Amino acid sequence: MTARPTDVPGLVIRAAPAPLFPDHPDACFVIHPPSNRRMPATWASPSTAQAFVKAIQGKADWTSPNATLTKTIVDAIYAHDGSFDGFDGPQLPIPPYVPTQAETADVLDKALTVLITNGWCQGDASTFHDTDQEYGDDLDPSQCRVCARGAINIAAEGDPRPPTAYGPSVLADAATAALAETLGVDDVTVWNDAPGRTADDLHDVVARTINRLRDDQATTATTPTS
Numbered sequence: 266m267t268a269r270p271t272d273v274p275g276l277v278i279r280a281a282p283a284p285l286f287p288d289h290p291d292a293c294f295v296i297h298p299p300s301n302r303r304m305p306a307t308w309a310s311p312s313t314a315q316a317f318v319k320a321i322q323g324k325a326d327w328t329s330p331n332a333t334l335t336k337t338i339v340d341a342i343y344a345h346d347g348s349f350d351g352f353d354g355p356q357l358p359i360p361p362y363v364p365t366q367a368e369t370a371d372v373l374d375k376a377l378t379v380l381i382t383n384g385w386c387q388g389d390a391s392t393f394h395d396t397d398q399e400y401g402d403d404l405d406p407s408q409c410r411v412c413a414r415g416a417i418n419i420a421a422e423g424d425p426r427p428p429t430a431y432g433p434s435v436l437a438d439a440a441t442a443a444l445a446e447t448l449g450v451d452d453v454t455v456w457n458d459a460p461g462r463t464a465d466d467l468h469d470v471v472a473r474t475i476n477r478l479r480d481d482q483a484t485t486a487t488t489p490t491s
Contacts, residue, residue, distance in 0.1 A: 278314045307348045317345040364439040366485075370478035372440040375420035377471045379411060383419075385464035386410035390454050393418060394425035413457045413467055417441055447474040 280293050293314050294307045308314040321341045341347075364372075386395040386409075393415030394406050406425050414437075415425030421437035441453055447470055450456045457467065 278311050278318070308346060313346045317341055317347055320345055364436050366478040366482040368436065369439045369443050370475045370482070372417065372420045372436050373443065373471055373475045373478070376413075376416040376440065377468060377475070379416040379419045380413075380464065380468060380471070383408060383416070384410040385467060386412055386415075387458045387462065389415070390458065392426050393454075413444065413453050413471075414441060417444070443478060444470065444474050447477060 277296055278293055279296050280291075291310050292307050293311050295314055295318060308317065321338055384395075386398075389395060389412060392406070393412050395410040398404055398409045399406055407419050407423060409425070411419065411425045417437050417440045418425050418427065418434065421434045421440065445451065445453050448456055456462070
């Protein structure tokens with residue numbers, strides 16, 4: 266079975282590769298391709314998986330890794346004949362999703378908007394956002410000041426904190442790697458937190474990275490193949 270789009274943006278239903286579920290040769294699961302994450306449940310047929318997706322539409326933000334195991338979703342899995350395997354279950358091998366330069370540039374473009382809207386911070390390497398602002402001003406993390414990595418995570422996943430469900434965000438990783446390449450550094454967070462660094466420094470390097478990626482993409486698109 267090829268991947269089938271669903272009514273929930275960013276989600277598709279895909280067959281579970283054999284022989285992971287030998288008792289259910291038609292088993293399938295729901296996946297979020299931009300982040301390369303499998304949803305924590307399997308179904309015996311595409312139709313039952315589709316019924317689950319329709320049931321949770323509007324009840325959960327599936328683009329956020331922090332929403333994958335809410336009680337609403339767990340209950341919906343059971344109610345729609347799904348088999349819940351949790352975080353400790355086998356992770357299904359899926360083809361690696363490699364973002365294009367254009368997709369990576371779009372994430373960085375959104376990250377730049379986040380930096381301008383939310384503001385910039387340093388020194389929160391574990392959560393990538395200003396936790397004093399979160400608790401002191403009672404703000405959602407996605408509204409707080411962020412470092413470079415936090416802005417990228419919000420752009421890719423909707424939350425500044427490192428994704429926790431089934432591994433990191435492929436889009437966020439690609440955008441972070443592109444930024445590091447422009448800077449010529451191994452660790453963007455160390456660069457972000459360096460003394461004397463300014464928000465303007467970060468805005469400038471993000472903009473330069475966006476332009477580089479889009480120029481490279483345009484050049485590749487117009488280069489004739491042999």
